[in-house]
Amino acid sequence: MKHNDRIILDSTQFDLTIKRLAHQLIENFNDFSDTVIIGLQPRGTFLAARIKEELKAINKKFDVQVGALDVTFYRDDYRRQDMPLVPSKTDVDFVIEDKKVILIDDVLFTGRTIRSGLDAMLAFGRPRNVQLLVLINRRYERHLPIQANYIGKNVHSVISERVKVSWKETEGEDRVILYTPENE
Amino acid sequence: MxxxxxxxxxxxxxxxxxxxxxxxxxxxxxxxxxxxxxxxxxxxxxxxxxxxxxxxxxxxxxxxxxxxxxxxxxxxxxxxxxxxxxxxxxxxxxxxxxxxxxxxxxxxxxxxxxxxxxxxxxxxxxxxxxxxxxxxxPTQALLDAFSIQEKHGDLKEKNIVIVGDVLHSRVALSNIFCLQKLGANVKVCGPLTLIPKYISSLGVEVIIDLKEALNWCDVAMMLRIQLERQDLKLFPSLREYSMLYGLDKELLDSLDKRITIMHPGPINRGVEITSDVADSKQSIILEQxxxxxxxxxxxxxxxxxxxx
CATH class of the missing domain: 3.40.50.1370 (Aspartate/ornithine carbamoyltransferase)
Structure with a gap:
C-alpha cells in the first residue's frame, strides 16, 4: 500500500457489505423464482459468485443460477484505445428470456460497461426486468443515464483517482482502496 | 501482448x-x-x-x-x-x-x-x-491449426502430414508455415510430380508411401487434386492416383492408431478421400x-x- 492510498472497505466491512446486499436482494426477490444472476467479466464475476454463496448460506432454497458475461465485443470504445480490448470468457448456459436478471459488477463509474452489458445480455433473450447491483458506486462521472438498484458503498472521487477492488480468491485479501496512479 | x-x-x-x-x-x-x-x-x-x-x-x-x-x-x-x-x-x-x-x-x-x-x-x-x-x-491455415488444437491440444511436437497435390496448394504452404511456427512436425506425402522442389528448404520431409505417412502422423490433411491448375499431366489418371494416394476406410482401419482426418474442401469424393472416411468419426471436416x-x-x- 502506498502513502496516498485510502481504504474504502476493509475485509470486515467488505464482508458486512456483501451480507447486506444479499439481504436486500432477499427483500425484493422473495424466493428468487425466475431469477438469474449475471456477473460482468472480468471482475464482476467474483462479486456474483460471492452473492450467490451468501444467499445460499442464508437459506439453501436460494440457489440462483449464475452466469458470466463478457462485454468486450459490445463496447463503444473499441479502436478508441491504444490497445485492442482483450475478451474474457462468456459463460451463460441458460436463456434469460422472461427472467428477472440481477446484473452485477464491482464498480459503477461512467456507466459504459453496464451499457455494453445490457446490450450483450440481449443475445441470450429478452429479460422480464434487469436490476443492477454494484459494490462501489463512483459518483459524479456518469456518461450515461444509468443508476444501480443496490449499492455496496458510494464513493466520492475525482477522475484521476482509481478504485481497486481486491478479492480473497485472487489477491489474497478482500478490500477496496482508492488511490491516485503515479505517472498520470 | x-x-x-x-x-x-x-x-x-x-x-x-x-x-x-x-x-x-x-x-x-x-x-x-x-x-x-x-x-x-x-x-x-x-x-x-x-x-x-x-x-x-x-x-x-x-x-x-x-x-x-x-x-x-x-x-x-x-x-x-x-x-x-x-x-x-x-x-x-x-x-x-x-x-x-x-x-x-x-x-x-x-x-x-x-x-x-x-x-x-x-x-x-x-x-x-x-x-x-x-x-x-492464411485464414485456412489458421482455422486448421484451431481445429487441431481443439481436438489434440497444444500443437507442439504433434505430427501432421499433408497428403496430395502440394504443388498447387496454397493451403499446404500456409499450413506448413503455421504448423511449424506452432511447433508441430510437418511432412508431406504424394507423388513426386505433385511435390514442389523447394519443399526440403522449408524443412519438410517427403514420404512417398501413404501408409507409412499415415502411421507416422497424428493428423492427416488430405488435399484436393486441383485439376483446374494442372496444365501438364502430372499423374497418369485419377484412378491411379486414388489407388496409390486415396484414403479409404480399409486403409484407415489398418493403421496402428486412430488419426484425425482433415480436408480443406471442396472434396473430390472417391479421389483423395472416400465418402466413408470423409463422413467418419475420425474426420473433422465439418468442424473445420x-x-x-x-x-x-x-x-x-x-x-x-x-x-x-
Missing part, C-alpha cells in the same frame, strides 16, 4: 508465433459467440469490408461473409466474373474505385501469386488475403468449416483494431 504485429493478413509467413496464438485465442471467444441464440456482436458496426473475389470460391467467400455479418460490418461483394475487369480495368483501378466508396478493409482472392501484397503496398485499406494463386491462404467462421471473425476483429 494483445495486438497483432502486422497491419494486413497477407500470409502466415509474415506472422509471429504470438500473432497466431492471439488469433486462435480470440477465435475461442468468437466460437462461443456463434453458438449463442443470437450470434451477432456489434464490434465492427462502423467498418465497411469489401470482398473481392477474382477467382471462384464457395466456402471461403461464404465464411468471410458470415464472419463479417456476425461482427456487424457493412459488406460489399464483388466477383470478377461479371465486372469491369472483363473490360480491361487493372487491379489497382478496380480496388481504388471500390475504396473511394469508403471501404476500410478488403478481403481478396486472386489467381496471381502476390496479389494481396501488391494491393497492400498500393492502397490504404487493411488487406486480408483469402488465397493468392498457389501461394498462401464451423471453426473457419470463428477464426475469420478473430482475424477481422484484430485487424480492425489497427485501423487508425
Amino acid at each position: 494483445n495486438k497483432l504485429s502486422v497491419n494486413h493478413l497477407l500470409g502466415i509467413r509474415y506472422l509471429e508465433k504470438r500473432d497466431i496464438e492471439l488469433i486462435l485465442e480470440t477465435a475461442t471467444h468468437f466460437k462461443e459467440v456463434i453458438n449463442r441464440p443470437i450470434k451477432k456482436v456489434p464490434s465492427l458496426r462502423d467498418i465497411t469490408i469489401a470482398n473481392l473475389f477474382f477467382e471462384n470460391s464457395t466456402r471461403t467467400k461464404l465464411s468471410f461473409e458470415i464472419a463479417e455479418k456476425r461482427l456487424s460490418a457493412d459488406i460489399l461483394n464483388f466477383s470478377s466474373a461479371n465486372s469491369s475487369v472483363k473490360k480491361g480495368e487493372t487491379l489497382i483501378d478496380t480496388v481504388n474505385n471500390i475504396l473511394s466508396m469508403k471501404v476500410d478493409m478488403v478481403v481478396m482472392r486472386h489467381p496471381n501469386v502476390g496479389a494481396a501484397e501488391f494491393l497492400a503496398k498500393h492502397v490504404k485499406a487493411k488487406i486480408v488475403n483469402a488465397g493468392d494463386g498457389a501461394h498462401e491462404h 468449416v464451423q471453426n473457419g467462421v470463428a477464426v475469420r471473425m478473430a482475424a477481422l476483429y484484430l485487424l480492425a483494431g489497427r485501423i487508425e
Whole structure:
C-alpha cells in the first residue's frame, strides 16, 4: 500500500457489505423464482459468485443460477484505445428470456460497461426486468443515464483517482482502496 | 501482448508465433459467440469490408461473409466474373474505385501469386488475403491449426502430414508455415510430380508411401487434386492416383492408431478421400468449416483494431 492510498472497505466491512446486499436482494426477490444472476467479466464475476454463496448460506432454497458475461465485443470504445480490448470468457448456459436478471459488477463509474452489458445480455433473450447491483458506486462521472438498484458503498472521487477492488480468491485479501496512479 | 504485429493478413509467413496464438485465442471467444441464440456482436458496426473475389470460391467467400455479418460490418461483394475487369480495368483501378466508396478493409482472392501484397503496398485499406494463386491462404491455415488444437491440444511436437497435390496448394504452404511456427512436425506425402522442389528448404520431409505417412502422423490433411491448375499431366489418371494416394476406410482401419482426418474442401469424393472416411468419426471436416467462421471473425476483429 502506498502513502496516498485510502481504504474504502476493509475485509470486515467488505464482508458486512456483501451480507447486506444479499439481504436486500432477499427483500425484493422473495424466493428468487425466475431469477438469474449475471456477473460482468472480468471482475464482476467474483462479486456474483460471492452473492450467490451468501444467499445460499442464508437459506439453501436460494440457489440462483449464475452466469458470466463478457462485454468486450459490445463496447463503444473499441479502436478508441491504444490497445485492442482483450475478451474474457462468456459463460451463460441458460436463456434469460422472461427472467428477472440481477446484473452485477464491482464498480459503477461512467456507466459504459453496464451499457455494453445490457446490450450483450440481449443475445441470450429478452429479460422480464434487469436490476443492477454494484459494490462501489463512483459518483459524479456518469456518461450515461444509468443508476444501480443496490449499492455496496458510494464513493466520492475525482477522475484521476482509481478504485481497486481486491478479492480473497485472487489477491489474497478482500478490500477496496482508492488511490491516485503515479505517472498520470 | 494483445495486438497483432502486422497491419494486413497477407500470409502466415509474415506472422509471429504470438500473432497466431492471439488469433486462435480470440477465435475461442468468437466460437462461443456463434453458438449463442443470437450470434451477432456489434464490434465492427462502423467498418465497411469489401470482398473481392477474382477467382471462384464457395466456402471461403461464404465464411468471410458470415464472419463479417456476425461482427456487424457493412459488406460489399464483388466477383470478377461479371465486372469491369472483363473490360480491361487493372487491379489497382478496380480496388481504388471500390475504396473511394469508403471501404476500410478488403478481403481478396486472386489467381496471381502476390496479389494481396501488391494491393497492400498500393492502397490504404487493411488487406486480408483469402488465397493468392498457389501461394498462401492464411485464414485456412489458421482455422486448421484451431481445429487441431481443439481436438489434440497444444500443437507442439504433434505430427501432421499433408497428403496430395502440394504443388498447387496454397493451403499446404500456409499450413506448413503455421504448423511449424506452432511447433508441430510437418511432412508431406504424394507423388513426386505433385511435390514442389523447394519443399526440403522449408524443412519438410517427403514420404512417398501413404501408409507409412499415415502411421507416422497424428493428423492427416488430405488435399484436393486441383485439376483446374494442372496444365501438364502430372499423374497418369485419377484412378491411379486414388489407388496409390486415396484414403479409404480399409486403409484407415489398418493403421496402428486412430488419426484425425482433415480436408480443406471442396472434396473430390472417391479421389483423395472416400465418402466413408470423409463422413467418419475420425474426420473433422465439418468442424473445420464451423471453426473457419470463428477464426475469420478473430482475424477481422484484430485487424480492425489497427485501423487508425
